[in-house]
Amino acid sequence: MSRVWEGNFSYIANNNRPSPIREMLAVIKQPGMISFAGGMPAPEVFPVDRFYEGAHLLKDDGANLLQYGITEGYPPLKEFLAKWTAPRMGRVVSSPEMLITTGSQQVLDLFAWSMIDPGDVVITEDPSYLAALTVFFNHGATFVGIPMDKDGMMVDKIPEEIEKLKKQGKKAKFIYTIVNFQNPGGATMTLERRKKLVSISHQYDIPIFEDDPYGYVRYDGEHLPSIFSLDPKGGVVYAGSFSKILSPGVRVGWVTGTEEIIRKMTVFKQATDLCSSPLTQALVAEYCIKGYLDAHLPNIIDNYRVKRDAMEDSFKKHLSSRGISWVKPDGGFFYWLDFGKINTTELFKKAIEKKVAFVIGEPFCVRPGTGVHNARINFTFSSPAQIEEGVNRLVQAIDEIALKAI
Numbered sequence: 098m099s100r101v102w103e104g105n106f107s108y109i110a111n112n113n114r115p116s117p118i119r120e121m122l123a124v125i126k127q128p129g130m131i132s133f134a135g136g137m138p139a140p141e142v143f144p145v146d147r148f149y150e151g152a153h154l155l156k157d158d159g160a161n162l163l164q165y166g167i168t169e170g171y172p173p174l175k176e177f178l179a180k181w182t183a184p185r186m187g188r189v190v191s192s193p194e195m196l197i198t199t200g201s202q203q204v205l206d207l208f209a210w211s212m213i214d215p216g217d218v219v220i221t222e223d224p225s226y227l228a229a230l231t232v233f234f235n236h237g238a239t240f241v242g243i244p245m246d247k248d249g250m251m252v253d254k255i256p257e258e259i260e261k262l263k264k265q266g267k268k269a270k271f272i273y274t275i276v277n278f279q280n281p282g283g284a285t286m287t288l289e290r291r292k293k294l295v296s297i298s299h300q301y302d303i304p305i306f307e308d309d310p311y312g313y314v315r316y317d318g319e320h321l322p323s324i325f326s327l328d329p330k331g332g333v334v335y336a337g338s339f340s341k342i343l344s345p346g347v348r349v350g351w352v353t354g355t356e357e358i359i360r361k362m363t364v365f366k367q368a369t370d371l372c373s374s375p376l377t378q379a380l381v382a383e384y385c386i387k388g389y390l391d392a393h394l395p396n397i398i399d400n401y402r403v404k405r406d407a408m409e410d411s412f413k414k415h416l417s418s419r420g421i422s423w424v425k426p427d428g429g430f431f432y433w434l435d436f437g438k439i440n441t442t443e444l445f446k447k448a449i450e451k452k453v454a455f456v457i458g459e460p461f462c463v464r465p466g467t468g469v470h471n472a473r474i475n476f477t478f479s480s481p482a483q484i485e486e487g488v489n490r491l492v493q494a495i496d497e498i499a500l501k502a503i
Contacts, residue, residue: 113235116228125454131487133474134454136280136430139404142397143344144389151383158379166375168367170197170351174382178351181385182337185312186353187326193356196363199373201310201338201350205229207362207369208306208334208352209236212270218262221273222250224433224461224468226280226308229273241269242463247424249286250274252294259301271304272297276324277312278429281461281473285427288321295328303332304358310338313394315428316402331355339381341430342394349373349381401430407481408432408474411488419495432474433458436495441472444498453490 125132154162169175175195183189198204205228213219215237221230223242230240241258243250255272262269272294276286286294298305307324325335334354339347352362366372384390409425412432416423422435436444441457448454458471479487 109235109237114231116231124449127452129452130449130454131452131479131483131490132454133476133479133487134456135478136475137478138341138345138397139400139477142393142400144384144393147387147389147393148344148380148384150387151380154379154383155376162376162379164375166372166378168196168363168372170195170373171375171378171382173386174349174378175351177382177385178337181390182353185320185323185326186335187322190353191356194359195351195353196359196366197373197378198350198352198366199370200340200345200348201308201336201352202228202232203366203369204336204350204352204362205232205308207365208336208358209233209238210365211358211361212304213238217270218267219271219273220255220258220269220303221463222275222279222282223463224281224458224471225273225463226275227461229308230461230463233273238270240463242467244464245279245282245284247284249276249279249282249284249290250294252286252290252297255294255297256300259297259303269301269303271306273306273308274324275308275311277309277321278314278426278431280311280429281431281456281458282433283424283426283429283431284433285321291321291324291327295324295333298328298332299330305333307333307335309335310341311429312337313342314398314401314430316398316405317427325353334358342397343381343384343390347377347381349377401477404476404479404481404484407484408476408488411485415488415492416495419492419499421495430475430477432476434472434474436470436472438470439495439498440469442469444472444494447494447498448491451490451494453487453494455491 125134174197175192179189179195209232213233213236217238218241219233219238220241220243222245243254245251259269276291278285305324323335325333334352336352338350412423420437423432426432445457456473458468462468476484
């Protein structure tokens with residue numbers, strides 16, 4: 098390292114954590130590799146032609162769209178989202194209650210800037226979304242993990258943890274949750290638990306961050322009310338994204354909350370990237386206003402349902418007899434597998450030899466010693482044939498690990 102840099106990095110830079118998923122991309126991209134590791138949408142569902150129709154905007158309004166935009170977001174897109182999300186939000190939110198962001202990942206960062214001081218405590222599902230944990234950690238947060246089951250976060254355990262914190266002179270700053278088809282767990286929080294979580298929020302004056310990138314990608318059952326819609330007191334921030342329902346390349350997300358928290362986040366966005374791309378926002382707005390988003394969602398759902406079912410069939414065929422368990426997700430992108438006594442770090446090394454990749458469970462987990470025997474597996478990116486072949490390769494790795502242990 099150059100002496101110019103040595104000793105001059107910030108404390109945060111010296112202690113922040115890289116994403117293990119991003120770090121493993123070089124391994125995943127080896128020729129012949131079947132990857133269940135990423136959280137990527139299938140490129141064949143991207144609506145390229147429909148999206149291209151919006152190119153006329155450059156001729157019609159290019160001088161404005163190529164200029165800096167307002168930090169709060171492109172007004173026509175905000176107006177569309179306010180109406181389109183109303184059934185989920187429980188009402189049409191006002192413009193000051195919404196901020197357009199550069200992907201929902203930026204929502205995490207802006208919220209962290211607005212809420213977290215070094216040493217603050219965040220309550221989260223355990224396991225939880227790795228990138229959220231990383232953002233909050235890099236802002237100085239510590240974590241209390243709440244275990245999950247097939248019905249989502251076990252919210253009845255939260256008050257006990259809050260009381261423990263109170264005895265230590267601490268208070269949780271907020272509760273973070275992905276209620277629909279959780280990443281990595283795949284579970285959906287029941288309506289009863291959602292209501293209970295709102296009750297806990299009111300009882301202890303702790304806000305809730307409701308992250309919902311997968312909520313519109315449901316294959317089975319009925320949509321449940323958002324936590325935002327169940328809270329009349331304004332204690333919930335709701336984050337949404339176009340990454341899973343349109344394309345991650347557009348990098349457009351949004352966040353809804355009270356005017357107070359949205360204003361705080363807007364000020365931090367001013368100093369972060371000034372504004373999200375006006376051109377991209379306009380293209381997304383044009384696509385949505387023409388009705389293409391509503392027409393396209395069934396295509397996405399049909400495509401991913403076939404792949405989810407293919408993976409479920411492959412698991413039943415190859416993994417059930419080996420003592421491996423999982424919960425079939427009703428939507429979203431992921432399975433969360435319990436491999437029993439198998440250490441998934443060791444399994445990962447063997448799986449890479451067999452040219453199949455997944456993400457080990459431990460980095461997603463907050464409580465020490467958890468996730469060691471778990472793995473997250475994505476089904477949206479691969480074809481049904483690749484899924485069957487990939488699970489076959491995984492089984493070969495499992496059997497070799499089992500033989501080695503004898």
